Amino acid sequence: MTNIPEISSYEDRAVDLVVSVINKAKEKLGEHLTLRQLTQTRENLTKEGKISLKNLRDPLVKTTEAFLRETIEKTWMLTRTFMYVLNYLGGSQDECSQYYYFEAIFSQPTAAYPIPQTTASVFFRVEDKHIEPVESKGVPIMVFRIAGFHTDHDVRFVTLSADWILAVLKMKMKLYQRIEEIKLF
Incomplete structure (x- = not known):
């Protein structure tokens, strides 16, 4: 054998x-x-970065907003490092699904710069499928994309970390410093 x-x-x-x-x-x-x-x-x-979307119910806009706030503040604990504001950007639909869009804008105010010099946006999309029967529909799908990147990440499997947001803030700061050095404005 x-x-x-x-x-x-x-x-x-x-x-x-x-x-x-x-x-x-x-x-x-x-x-x-x-x-x-x-x-x-x-x-x-191998700590599970996975989160459950079972709490998302109708009205999806309200429960998603509450879910995102709790996830950002308590699960991902991003408020230890950043201040943020969450905005609902609206919705759209196609033949199969209804989509809802949110933007979380993160900043890192300091004593030297109480009004932050840069911000980093993270865009969330919730997809509620219409093609499945209500009783077997399951939970909506939620993905996020960091501004300036082209990859969508499923919140059930990928944790948004402070390092990603810090990287965006640093990239923007370097860009602004280069613009100042060139003296375009």
């Missing part, structure tokens, strides 16, 4: 590789990890 290797995703194999590198480094430093500590290392790297 041949041993068939277990099929695992690229993501799981990458996490396993990182965990093994971290653990080998700790071992080289003289730290001997217990089995529980080894497990916790993997758990820390």
Whole structure:
């Protein structure tokens, strides 16, 4: 009987590789990890960034706004680093779905600049499908896109991190500094 290797995703194999590198480094430093500590290392790297969209109900605009505020403030904890404002941008529809659009504008005021020099926008789109029967419809789909980028991220699987927003703010600051150096205005 041949041993068939277990099929695992690229993501799981990458996490396993990182965990093994971290653990080998700790071992080289003289730290001997217990089995529980080894497990916790993997758990820390694979914390679920997933959120549930089960609380989104009709009226979708109101529940989505409340959901986004709670997610930004309590789940993603972005208010530790940023101030933000959430705006409803309107809706649209096609033959299959109704869409709702929101924009979260993040800034980082400081003592030197209480009015922030730059902002970073994150756009959210909620899709409520009409083609499925109400009883089997499930939850709407919500994606976000960071301004200046072209990729949509599903909020159920991808966590919006402060690093992404900081990167946008820094890119804008560098652009403004270059414009000042050129003295276009």
